[in-house]
Amino acid sequence: MKNKCTFFSLFTTLLNFCVSSAELTVLILPQNLQKLRASMDKQCSQEEEEEEEEEKMDDDSENSQLLQLMARHTQLKDLLHAHHIIGTMFKYQGKGLCASLTTAYEGVYLETYNVEIDLKPRLRISRHNVPPFIPLSSLAEQSNMQTDIRSFLDTLSKHLNAFAGRKQQLKLVKELHKSVEVLESNVLCSVLVMLLTLPGEKSTVLCTLNYTDHTRLLPSGVHFECKDKALPDAPEWKKNCSLLMETPVHKALMTMKKNETIL
Amino acid sequence: MDEMMSTENMEEVRVLEAQIERLQAEVEALQCQQQNNNKDITLQLRGKMKDAMSYLCGQTQGELEEKVMSQLKEEVEELEEDLKQQTQMNGICLNSCITKTLQSGSKVVQQLCVSGQCAELVFQVEFQLSEVKEGQQSERTISGLNVVMDNSDPQNFSSFLSGVEERSDLLLFFRTLRTFSDRCDDRGRTFKHFKEKYPSVVSFPGGSRSEVMALNHPELPGCVLFVHWSVEVSCEGEVTPKVGLLTKIPEEALQLFPFQSLGGAAEAFQSLLRILGPEAAVESVIRAISLSQES
Numbered sequence: 001m002k003n004k005c006t007f008f009s010l011f012t013t014l015l016n017f018c019v020s021s022a023e024l025t026v027l028i029l030p031q032n033l034q035k036l037r038a039s040m041d042k043q044c045s046q047e048e049e050e051e052e053e054e055e056k057m058d059d060d061s062e063n064s065q066l067l068q069l070m071a072r073h074t075q076l077k078d079l080l081h082a083h084h085i086i087g088t089m090f091k092y093q094g095k096g097l098c099a100s101l102t103t104a105y106e107g108v109y110l111e112t113y114n115v116e117i118d119l120k121p122r123l124r125i126s127r128h129n130v131p132p133f134i135p136l137s138s139l140a141e142q143s144n145m146q147t148d149i150r151s152f153l154d155t156l157s158k159h160l161n162a163f164a165g166r167k168q169q170l171k172l173v174k175e176l177h178k179s180v181e182v183l184e185s186n187v188l189c190s191v192l193v194m195l196l197t198l199p200g201e202k203s204t205v206l207c208t209l210n211y212t213d214h215t216r217l218l219p220s221g222v223h224f225e226c227k228d229k230a231l232p233d234a235p236e237w238k239k240n241c242s243l244l245m246e247t248p249v250h251k252a253l254m255t256m257k258k259n260e261t262i263l
Numbered sequence: 264m265d266e267m268m269s270t271e272n273m274e275e276v277r278v279l280e281a282q283i284e285r286l287q288a289e290v291e292a293l294q295c296q297q298q299n300n301n302k303d304i305t306l307q308l309r310g311k312m313k314d315a316m317s318y319l320c321g322q323t324q325g326e327l328e329e330k331v332m333s334q335l336k337e338e339v340e341e342l343e344e345d346l347k348q349q350t351q352m353n354g355i356c357l358n359s360c361i362t363k364t365l366q367s368g369s370k371v372v373q374q375l376c377v378s379g380q381c382a383e384l385v386f387q388v389e390f391q392l393s394e395v396k397e398g399q400q401s402e403r404t405i406s407g408l409n410v411v412m413d414n415s416d417p418q419n420f421s422s423f424l425s426g427v428e429e430r431s432d433l434l435l436f437f438r439t440l441r442t443f444s445d446r447c448d449d450r451g452r453t454f455k456h457f458k459e460k461y462p463s464v465v466s467f468p469g470g471s472r473s474e475v476m477a478l479n480h481p482e483l484p485g486c487v488l489f490v491h492w493s494v495e496v497s498c499e500g501e502v503t504p505k506v507g508l509l510t511k512i513p514e515e516a517l518q519l520f521p522f523q524s525l526g527g528a529a530e531a532f533q534s535l536l537r538i539l540g541p542e543a544a545v546e547s548v549i550r551a552i553s554l555s556q557e558s
Contacts, residue, residue, distance in 0.1 A: 063319065066328070069335050070315050075360075076342040082360040082377045083349050085392065085405075086437045090352035091345070097352075107431030109403040150354060151445075154438055161434060216499065 088153055095119060096126060097149070101157050103164035105217075110164045115156070122146065133188045134159055158215045163189060165217040172250035179263050180253060190214060192249065196256075197263040203227060205262070209244060219245060236261050311335045354441050355381050370395045381437075382444040383472075385413040390433065405431045419443075423496045432500075439500040446494045446504050450474075453542050454492075461549050476545075480552055487511045488528070488552070490545055506541045508532035508548065 083089060089100040096118045103110045115136075116127040123146050130136055139159065145152035166189035173194070174182060183206075184193035192209040203226070210221040222244045224232040231237055240261055243252045256262045311334050318331045350356050357379035366372040371394045378387040390408045394401055408431045410424050427436045454476050458465045466477045478488040489509040496502055510528050535544040 066315060066319065066332055066335070069332065069339055070312060073312055073335065073339050073342065076339065076346055078360040078362055079346055079357050080342065080349065082357055082375065083346075083353065083355075085375075085403075085433065086355070086377070086388075087434050088353065090349055092348060099352075102434060104405070104432070104434050107405040107408070107433075109405075150352065150441070154442060157434070157438060218499075 088157060099153055101153065101160055103157075103161045105161075105165040105168040108168070110168060113160055115153070117145075117149065123149065130156070130160070131163075131187070134163065162215050162217055166190070166211060169217070169249050173253065176250055177253050177257075188214065192219075199260055199263050205231065207244070209249060217248060219249075311338045354444070355379060355437060365391075381440045382448065384440060384444055386440065387411045387413075388433065388436070390431070405433055407431075408433060410436060419494070419496050422498050423500060426498045427500075435500045439496060439502060442502040443494060443496055446502055447472075450492045450494065450504065453545070456542075457545060457549065464549055464552060478549055478552060485511075485513045488548060490548075492541070504541070506536055506544070 084100075084102070087102060089102075091098045091100075093116070096116050099115045099117065101113045101115065103112070113130050114128060115125060115130065118124045118126045125136060125140065128136065134156075136156070139155055140152055143152040143155045170182070170185055170189055170192065173180060173192075179197055181195040182192070183195055185191065190211040192211075194207045194209075196205045196207050197203075198205060206225040208221075208223040208225070209219040210223075211218075212220045222241050224237060224241070226232065232241075236259065239259075240252075240256055243255055246252075247255070253262070311331075315331050315335050318328065357377055359376075359378050361376040363374040364371070365374055373392045374389070375392055376387065376389045378385075380386065388408065388410050390405050393404050393406070395404075408428050410428055412420060412424070423439065424436075426432075451472060454465075454467070457476065458467070463481055464478050466479060467473055467475070468477050469475050474491060474493050476490040476492070478490065480486040480488075487510075489511065491505075491507045491509055493505050494502060495505055508529050532544060532548065535547060538544075539547065
């Protein structure tokens with residue numbers, strides 16, 4: 001019963017306010033109006049009496065304190081959730097710092113990698129689940145982990161997100177482009193070799209993408225090999241080359257299919 | 264006279280009655296919504312929050328209010344500490360996160376509006392977050408990203424921001440924001456250092472957070488060297504500081520003094536930059552100006 005009054009009192013107050021503002025607009029008070037007001041006042045005073053019987057001033061303020069605490073709890077949870085979505089989460093655990101690095105590609109959240117760093121006597125990575133082909137220790141040295149943990153973690157996040165992104169692009173190529181045969185790819189997803197089929201004669205083009213900059217999602221080099229030696233210099237294929245350099249591979253292949261340069 | 268008054272009153276009575284009916288209907292609708300909201304909230308509550316809600320709804324018997332309060336308070340204090348640590352380490356301060364649940368069930372869709380700041384850069388991001396639970400695993404996706412920055416440097420960010428919104432790359436946005444803020448801090452610290460060391464030579468025509476530091480020749484008014492230190496953000500989120508030297512020498516001065524060296528000053532400065540780095544390069548330039556005064 002207590003809670004009903006607490007919540008309902010809010011609306012009664014709202015109703016009261018609206019009624020009293022309506023009252024203010026009436027300058028002349030004839031009998032009918034008075035009757036109406038009287039019945040309404042009776043209703044409101046009835047509710048007030050009920051409240052006074054059931055609650056005391058202390059209870060009201062304690063309830064509101066609890067409500068405030070609950071509101072703060074929800075707000076804090078929401079803010080921490082937001083931090084989790086926008087990037088790296090930090091938590092001090094024992095003698096070290098635990099960082100959770102989120103990865104995502106085109107809005108889809110992928111793996112989360114954890115790195116535990118001991119703080120004393122000097123900064124040292126104690127545990128992690130970062131794959132071995134990401135050079136953790138050399139990254140730590142290059143970005144001065146000892147003096148700037150955040151810079152190191154940002155660099156690591158860049159590498160991890162680029163790797164996750166390239167891996168996802170490969171997955172999409174396999175899913176969306178069944179006519180394209182993926183011949184070779186490495187664990188770091190920094191090399192991709194595909195067999196593209198040309199329309200008409202059904203001959204093929206070997207396409208090699210090299211991602212030499214491991215912090216990027218786009219290749220630094222595109223190479224075509226074909227029986228027809230003149231093909232790579234043809235204008236449509238020069239366009240395809242820039243397409244593959246400037247757009248993610250699964251999207252570039254989509255455009256190439258639309259342009260009917262490949263099947 | 265009386266008749267006229269009573270018709271007017273009848274009108275007003277009717278108007279007020281209609282108002283009251285409308286208000287009552289509104290109250291009913293609000294109460295209904297409140298009930299729905301409560302249902303939503305109670306379903307999602309866990310642990311101490313659930314206890315607290317149960318207490319408020321009078322569903323727990325014999326639970327002391329103080330016990331519920333103190334347990335919840337403990338948890339809130341823990342969360343405050345977590346948030347403080349997170350903000351400190353991350354360099355990003357989130358001020359508010361407004362969540363609206365658009366869909367619940369096996370696929371939960373929420374609209375989030377997060378606002379905060381990174382040093383002096385104020386931002387607001389809005390996006391839709393969908394979470395699909397499949398057994399043990401859950402897949403999270405973001406879409407409809409909209410980023411607004413309250414920033415005095417719109418050119419720097421506009422192409423980067425549109426790329427980020429297109430690719431829904433929230434992570435890249437915040438990583439880049441932080442790096443950009445760090446590079447701007449580097450610039451601010453360096454400029455401040457030079458101002459303190461050479462107060463008579465150094466001035467900031469565009470204010471202390473500007474990109475330009477002016478080096479005024481102490482003896483020759485109108486002869487100014489400008490150090491332009493910009494921090495550029497590429498479409499892919501690469502943050503590059505660019506430092507350059509610009510000279511402003513009046514015609515008369517060029518005629519009177521053989522400032523041949525200053526003609527190639529910009530290129531010479533770039534070579535200095537490559538060898539010494541920005542701070543040492545600027546230092547040498549300032550020394551050069553001050554030295555010529557002494558000689």
